[in-house]
Every structure is written in C-alpha cells, then in structure tokens.
Amino acid sequence: MGHLRRGGALAVVLGLLLAATPAAAEPTTRYRNPISADFADTFADPVVVRGQDGLWYAYGTTDPLREGEKTFHRVPTARSADLVDWTYVGDAFGPDQRPPYAAPDAGFWAPDVRYLDGRWVMYVTVTNTTVSPAGDDFAIGAATAPSPTGPWTFAPEPVVAPRPGGGGGWLWTIDPSQFTDVDGRKYLYYGSYYGGISVTELSADGLRAVGEPTVVAVDNKFEGSYVLRHDGWYYLFASTANCCAGPATGYSVHVGRAKSPRGPFVDRDGLPLVGSRAGGTPVLTQNGNRWIGTGHNGFLTDLSGQDWIVYHAIDRADPYLDEPFGINERPMLIDRLDWVDGWPTVNAGAGPSDGARPAPVTTARLDERFSSGRLTGWRAPTGDWRVTGGGSGGARPLP
Template sequence: MIRTACISLALTTGLIAAALPAQVWRSDQGDGTYRNPVLFADYPDPDIIRVEDDFYFVSTTFANAPGVTILHSKDLVNWRIATHVVDRLDGDPRYDLKNGGDYRHGFYAASLRWHKGLFYLAVTPVGHKTRIYRSARIGGPWAYKELDREAFDPALFIDADGTAYLGTSIGSDGTVTLLTLNDDLSAVTAAKVTYYNKGAEGSKIIRHNGYYYLFNAIPGKLAMTISRSRSLWGPWETKPSIDDKTGGHQGGMVDMPNGSWYGFVMVDAGAIGRMTNISPIFWKDDWPWWGRPDKPDVVPERSPKPIAGHPFTEPPSSDDFSSSKLGLQWQWNHNPDDSKWSLTQRPGFLRLHATRADGIWTARNTLTQKAQGPRMRAIAKLDIAGIKASDICGLGSFGKYSAQISIVGGAKNARSLRMQLTESTKDGPRTQVRVPAIAIAGNSIWLRTDMDFDMKQGHVAYSLDNRKWTEVGGPFPLAFDWRTGTFQGQQIALSCYNSTASGGYVDIDSFTLAPLATGLQP
C-alpha cells in the first residue's frame, strides 16, 4: 500500500522539537496533580528507594546494553535517567548476539538499597548466579561480587540491626526463602524458608511500626498479595491487594520525608509493555492499602503530587547526535560491536556501519529506545551517501513485530526503499517484504514511524523534503509477547546490516520523538 499526503510546515522535525515536549506522555499536570502511569513506557519490575530527598527507581532491561537502568526523581512523578549500572553485558557469549542471542533473558528484576554510604543493587542474570553491585555514587562506577547461587527476583532488605537479606521465590512454586548475607553483602551465610505463598514471586520487604511486610506478585492472577509478621521468620498472615484491573500486580512501598508512604506497582499494558503506577498509601489496622479510604485498593488515575513544588522533568528522547557520547535514552539490542558505530567519524551524526546479519533479529548495533504511548511519532533524518550494495539501513519498530522502512543499496550506487515486517515466532523470526523496491534519488531522506497503542497499530512513511510524506506498506500490528517476543514493549529502532558481506554505512543526522495527534493522518 502506498499513500501520499502533505502535512503542514508546523509538523516539520525542527518545529516539532521546538514546540512540543520530548515526552509523549506527561504525568505532571502542572496544577499540583499527576496522572498514572508516571511514565507511559516499558519500565518493568520497579524497585524504588528514597535517600534523603532523592528517589531512585531501578528497572529491568533484559538483553539491552547498557543495562539495568536507574532513574532519579525529587517527587516520584517527574523522572530523569540517572545511569545504567551495567555498561556492557558480561558472562555469556549470547549477549554479543551469538547463537541466537539471549532474548527474554538477560538482566531483570533488580533490587536497590542504600546502606552505610553505599548503593547496593542485587540482580540475577537469567541462568547465572546473583550479583551484588555496589557504588558510592548512583552514577557509578559500579562493581559487583557474585554469590554462590541463583536467587530468582532477589529482594534486598537490610534490617534495623544492619543484617542484610535476600528474599527469593519463583512463581511456578511460591516458596519464599530468605538468604542471610555477610557484613559486606558479598556472600550468603545462611538460607531459610520463611513462607509459602502459592504462585508468589517479585518479592519486596519493608519494616514499619513493628511489623515486617512482604509484597508478592502472583503473575498467574496478575495480582498482588501483602503479608505481615512480627518476625522475618513468620508466622505470616496474608491479605489480597490490588491487581491489574485496579492498578497493578508487582511492586512495593517507599517512605516519604514526612513519614507517609507511597506505593509503586507494575501493570501489564499490552503492546507498550509494563508500566509503573504511583499511588498514595493509607494505613488501617496496621495494613497498608493502595489508594484512598473512600476507594481502597484502587490506584487513582489522578492524584495530588506526593511532593509539591518540583518542576517538570523527563527522560530524554529526541537527539541531534552532537555529543561525543550516546544519550542515556539509547540502548543497543545486545552488546554492540564498537568498531561498527561512531559519533566522532562525522561530528554531529551517528554513523552506523553495516554489520553482517540475515535480518534485524540477528543484526548487531541495532540502536533502540523505548516506544512511548499512547500515540507517538518518530522521525529520523538520514544521509545515505555511504550505503553500499545489499546494505539495509533504516528506522522502525522492534519487538514482537519489527516493522522497518529501510534504504537498500544496489549496484552502481543505486538505492531503493523497502518496507518489511518481521514477526518473532516460536519457530524463529519470519519476515514479510511488503514493499520490495521504490527507487530513491539524492542523499538525504527522512523516515518516520508512528505507533498508536490505543489502536495497537503502527505506520511507516518517508519524505525527501520533510514536508511531503508517503506512507508505505500499510498498517502493522503492535503487540507484547513474553514467550516469543522480546519480553519488552515495542521499541523504536535504528539499524544497518548486510546479509551478504561487509558493506557501507548510514549517517543519522537527527532523531525526533513527539506526540502523534489524535486523528492525524499521514
């Protein structure tokens, strides 16, 4: 399908960047209230702590590199990316996209704590032993020591006497085990089962008013339970809490400077992935309840900000590639080949050299960032003069469905445009070429990817002047699939690969992300 239409000059890349916020969704309403989710993007498995007046939020990143993202906030609503703990994924050759890669695995469900002047982060790369990272600064450098076992979904908890524990359970069972750690959190000294909660995983532990509270996700029901005990070793009493219909199913609580508490919880939200909601907490009979007393255990869609007076801030998204380092919004799909990309070979551009691959699912140096909802538009301006025969370089979605609009190099410097859709299935990636070849003249081209997460649908288009756009290939689906997808929400991807030999390169001049207006047609 090919459809052409003109859009007004007000929607050119430069004016979008200047006139609209980079973030597609704005939680802070500017009137002292916020809306959930606080970030309309895939930030799964949240763990949030407070250190004096600062909040830190760690999230799962799977096989993306750099990995284990930490965000920072002053009010639990306005977040920026502070750092990535793991610069390069190590311990498995599949992290270099060998042997099919390590999709759906990698680094996830980390637990973050502050203790005696150090940040500690527990994380278990799937199939590997648990690591305890530590740093005096949230921005690093981080170093780790490996424990002697694999603790699934580790819950780091440090008691009032300074003793550190890791709680661990896996949903296929539900046995919650506490691992006692030594003084410097580098080794396990004891292990003891504390509780059985059928289907439980994703534990979080806090202490308040003489009770220990244990929060568990029950993934099979997309629900959360809360257990309490006077002792870490039980006996525990348990009550049901929220679920994905009322706010989410995996999370915990963080204390505020004034002594109150707020809850954070992950909710499965379809193709966008798993988002985080923030909720006030009230106490009744020494039990924490999400929401308000007049509507208990329902996460409010809108609520007063936890802490007033802090300005709007957001993670970065658009990029002119003028820095000598990649922005924190970017992650590679698995570890990159650093010899095949550069921000300095042509200052002001990101240069992606073609890597050898049979498709985007196996292409190293695919650069991604999180797609944003509810509706988003990404535009990349490319200089394609360096593309050689059989290179496939472009922009699109990446995930369960990877829709690419790409420039394909041909003989004698001829170039054409292709639209193809790759679906990840249990039998491997399956690619359908929807538009095989549209001749392209000149060295500059703009590529566009729209994603509407309400419609669960995307579109791609191209332009030779950033004013007149041509949509190609028709709509493509947006979906989340933890079994055969990436276990992540849809991502935005810039890629360049060649199936036959080492090829040329593409220079990316700019990338712009902006809201997609309701009803806007290409």
C-alpha cells in the same frame, strides 16, 4: 486557604511569602499514572530510592524503553526531583558488563537498590550463568557503586547461586529484595513460582548469603517479594498470578505479616503463606479501570511521612510493545499506601489510580514553608497550608 481568625501577623508573613514566590516555583501538587511516561513505554519491576542529593532514582528490569526501539537496556535508570516528572539517565550496566559467573547472553531482571554501610548495593537477577548449558540457571548477583547512578561494579561471586530443583531443572532464583532489621542484621528475600520465596541472612557487607534459608511463601503462587516493618510487625508483600499474559493477566499484590523477618507470615484471616491452602490478603489488584496486572512492587516514604507503593501495570488497551513483538508493556505507576487496622491497602482500598491525584510531598523549598516565631508549616499536596509547630504537635490546616 481558609480565613485567619487569629494570628494577624502570621497572615501578613504568609502574604509576603506567597507574593514573593514566583509562579514557576510552585511545587508539583498532582500526578497521573503512569509516571514513567516521560521516558519509557515500559519500565517493569520498578524500585525507587532517594539519594543523598535529595533526588529520587528509579530502576527497572532489562527491556526496551520505547516502542520500536529494539535496544534492551540493562537496568535502565531514571531520576526525578518530585516523583512525578522523570528523566532517563542511562543504564546501570554496559553491553559487555557482566559478573564472571554470568553467561554471555545473561540479562538482568528485577533490581533492588539499597544504601548499605556507605555505598549503594544493587541486587539483581542474573538470568543465565555458566552452571548449566540449558540457560535456566538463575542466580542473584550484587553490584556496588558510590552513587545511585554508578559506576556499578559486580561482586565476583553470586549472592545466591543457582539451586538445583526436581527433575533436573533449576529453582527460580529471581526477584531479590533486601531488608535490614532494627538490630542491623541483613536479609535477602528471593524466589518465585518454582521453589517459592525464601529468606536468607546476609553477611555484614550484604554480598553473600549465610546460614540456612527459610521458605516463607509457597511455590506455584508467589514471587516479587518485598518486606516492610510497621508498628512492630514484618509485612511480606508478594505478587501472584502471571505477570506477563498481556490483556489476560491477573497479576496482583498480596500480603502476610509476622513477628520475625523469617516468618511465619499469615494473612488477615490467619492463613499462612506456606502450605497447600496458602493465604494472602489482597493489597493491590485491578479495579475495572485501564490498569491490570498490577504488581512487582517497591515502596518509599515521602517527606510528609506518607507511604507510597511503586509497581508496574498493563494498560488493557495497549498491552504489548508492537516491536519487538510480544514484550509486555509494563510502565511504572505510583499510588498512596494506607494502613487500616494494621493492614496495608492502596488508596484506601480503591486500587490503582487512573486520573489526577495528589502528589507525594518531596520538597521543602521556601515556596512551600513559612516560619513566624514558633509557628512553622508546609503546603500540602492539595495546596493548603498546614501548621506543624506552635506547640500543638502534628500537622493541621491553618485556622
């Protein structure tokens, strides 16, 4: 902390507060990827939400969590107080729990969890339904719960049913992502390489698709969508290339923006995300360090107002679970999302981090805040105290 040129009383107050703070209460100020290492070797398609209890909850796709475990967790769930240290708290669904339309061998992929109208709603890919014996008839299901850890109850009907495609197959109805607009209208984005990404409006309870869907991103290129509203624009993030090619993966995140949740979305060069010459401005891609296959993202905002992206990636030196053989090892990572000239980028364009980084601001405990008259402040991730009151507006370092 720099020297104080004014406000001697403030210096005394700060000194007393810091002296009274036990060392064990020091906030987490640094993190290192992957943040799922405490509880999982792989935690693909992650999404993170903040509960009413102030804790953070992460959900991943159905897979084993650890090397050699051989147990497929049906939407594993983890909890954290600081987005750095995580604890596995169980699976969203039991081994015999499935919606009425799901086949016995159905798995649940790519969960998206939201707090809607007083309850938690999980949208999830149901990998096999009773529509077709072929087993490629994906659907989007929904489950509701009173808390982020459940208990989860499936809605009896799919939000988006399996969709017939050309040649007798079924379009890839996967990777759901819900969005609520400023006017309260609810939308769901879904889809993948076979069929592209579509958006549909949802019923008031968020459990049924209504109206006609709109294709917002071309097939054979995009999946894993997520929409954010920022400064009056709607940003459609989507992943491209093969998520699961081990050390050969080129998975990455691209973006387009629009003035409506239904698009049309265009990239920074004005190229649309639909059409034969589909665009997409890169947001997150490999940069030469250990992390490749960076994609299928979610977002969160910490208590300082900083945006963060959560995603999975592959360690080029350890790309697979050795047992069960062939499953891509995709742990959960987090990095800062910056906005530069109206466009998002990760770590100011540096990409995925490998090494200690300033952690998100996730707590407002006494050891991180002070108050003296009209002056208030908080301790930044760097460890510096910052003034947020006193009539100047905004956070600034102490003088």
